[in-house]
Amino acid sequence: MSTSDEKQVGYVYSEEYVDLCCKMPRLEDRARLVHHLIQAYNLVDKMKVARPKPASIEEICAFHSSDFVNTLQACHNFDMEDEITSEMTEYGLGYDCPLFPDVFSYASFVTGGTITAARLLTSRCCSIAINWFGGWHHAKRDMASGFCYCNDVVLGVLHLKTVFDKILYIDLDLHHGDGVEDAFLMTDKVFTLSFHKYAPGFFPGTGSISTIGKGKGQYYTLNIPLKDGITDQKYTDLFHEVFTNVMQAFQPNAVVCQFGADGLVEDPMRSFNLTSLSLGKCLSDILSYNLPTLCLGGGGYNFTNTAKCWCYLTSIILEQKLDTQIPEHQFFDRYGPDFELFLSPSNRSDTNESSYVKEIREKTLG
Numbered sequence: 383m384s385t386s387d388e389k390q391v392g393y394v395y396s397e398e399y400v401d402l403c404c405k406m407p408r409l410e411d412r413a414r415l416v417h418h419l420i421q422a423y424n425l426v427d428k429m430k431v432a433r434p435k436p437a438s439i440e441e442i443c444a445f446h447s448s449d450f451v452n453t454l455q456a457c458h459n460f461d462m463e464d465e466i467t468s469e470m471t472e473y474g475l476g477y478d479c480p481l482f483p484d485v486f487s488y489a490s491f492v493t494g495g496t497i498t499a500a501r502l503l504t505s506r507c508c509s510i511a512i513n514w515f516g517g518w519h520h521a522k523r524d525m526a527s528g529f530c531y532c533n534d535v536v537l538g539v540l541h542l543k544t545v546f547d548k549i550l551y552i553d554l555d556l557h558h559g560d561g562v563e564d565a566f567l568m569t570d571k572v573f574t575l576s577f578h579k580y581a582p583g584f585f586p587g588t589g590s591i592s593t594i595g596k597g598k599g600q601y602y603t604l605n606i607p608l609k610d611g612i613t614d615q616k617y618t619d620l621f622h623e624v625f626t627n628v629m630q631a632f633q634p635n636a637v638v639c640q641f642g643a644d645g646l647v648e649d650p651m652r653s654f655n656l657t658s659l660s661l662g663k664c665l666s667d668i669l670s671y672n673l674p675t676l677c678l679g680g681g682g683y684n685f686t687n688t689a690k691c692w693c694y695l696t697s698i699i700l701e702q703k704l705d706t707q708i709p710e711h712q713f714f715d716r717y718g719p720d721f722e723l724f725l726s727p728s729n730r731s732d733t734n735e736s737s738y739v740k741e742i743r744e745k746t747l748g
């Protein structure tokens with residue numbers, strides 16, 4: 383099958399990379415499930431596989447402070463019994479961001495994965511690049527946060543900026559993409575658009591509709607705060623309206639999208655009532671503009687649903703229809719009892735009253 387290069391889809395993967403991603407506590411074998419499902423649907427052979435290299439210290443320091451990176455690197459032989467020092471907690475390490483022996487190679491490899499994906503776009507080798515094991519949007523310049531050590535998203539955007547003038551960042555994770563928003567709050571070259579749950583006491587607590595950017599970056603930050611129970615229809619209608627407005631006004635040269643899957647039905651976060659069809663429709667909207675596009679993962683703590691979702695998104699990128707039956711493969715039995723690719727919404731109530739959505743529309747679309 384001959385695909386002209388500009389349609390080539392880049393997929394960041396190696397056995398070593400997946401193995402390392404599975405060392406992250408609380409994410410166990412998620413990366414392996416994701417890759418093997420994409421493989422089981424014969425999608426890997428339709429993509430240009432790019433082996434990631436770990437990001438170098440200087441690459442990571444393009445955003446993070448050197449004392450933070452040095453501290454993270456010093457934790458590389460940390461084991462569970464070691465006590466958490468005050469220095470570690472000062473850098474956000476130890477609680478929300480658990481320490482484990484390979485933490486630094488994990489963080490530098492994931493970051494390298496996203497930079498590798500971004501390079502596929504800046505080198506014009508591909509028009510779409512995927513790193514499902516990146517998308518760690520909470521990490522700050524000198525602080526790990528919310529399960530994120532290095533902010534691979536910021537570093538990917540910074541690399542894209544060396545070639546593309548204006549970058550649109552879209553964050554579809556259940557949680558507000560605070561680390562990325564902070565990094566680009568004051569620039570008009572990166573527009574950050576985040577859809578997320580916004581509720582008292584819900585992490586990270588930022589992302590209210592009133593945060594719109596500062597200085598030159600004023601009006602280049604947009605937050606869509608949502609409540610529990612939102613459905614596919616309401617989410618995708620709102621996304622379509624807001625996204626098309628932003629595309630018209632900002633006219634980016636490249637797009638980065640974080641497809642965190644913790645907003646899906648049956649996620650342990652138990653917040654939104656979305657199925658993969660929502661993220662799929664958002665992705666189709668984005669791809670319809672034929673811009674260089676970087677697709678990243680993120681949250682997603684129901685591992686089989688996350689694998690189903692990102693595999694489905696990969697099929698949309700490749701314009702391949704998938705069987706609804708999960709194909710036989712090494713992890714087939716994990717997909718029981720239904721062995722179905724698509725999810726069904728639950729009957730939980732949607733607390734986003736239409737008056738609330740109307741208010742959001744008015745405040746963001748003017």
Ligand SMILES: O=C(CCc1ccccc1NC(=O)c1cccc(C(F)(F)F)c1)NO
Binds near residue numbers: 680
């Ligand atoms: O998903 C996130 C991070 C969520 C987070 C924020 C702050 C502190 C810890 C976390 N991570 C979790 O709550 C978490 C991580 C892995 C698995 C789970 C589970 F219990 F939901 F499965 C929960 N950002 O997009």
Ligand SMILES: [Zn+2]
Binds near residue numbers: 555680681682
């Ligand atoms: Zn999340």
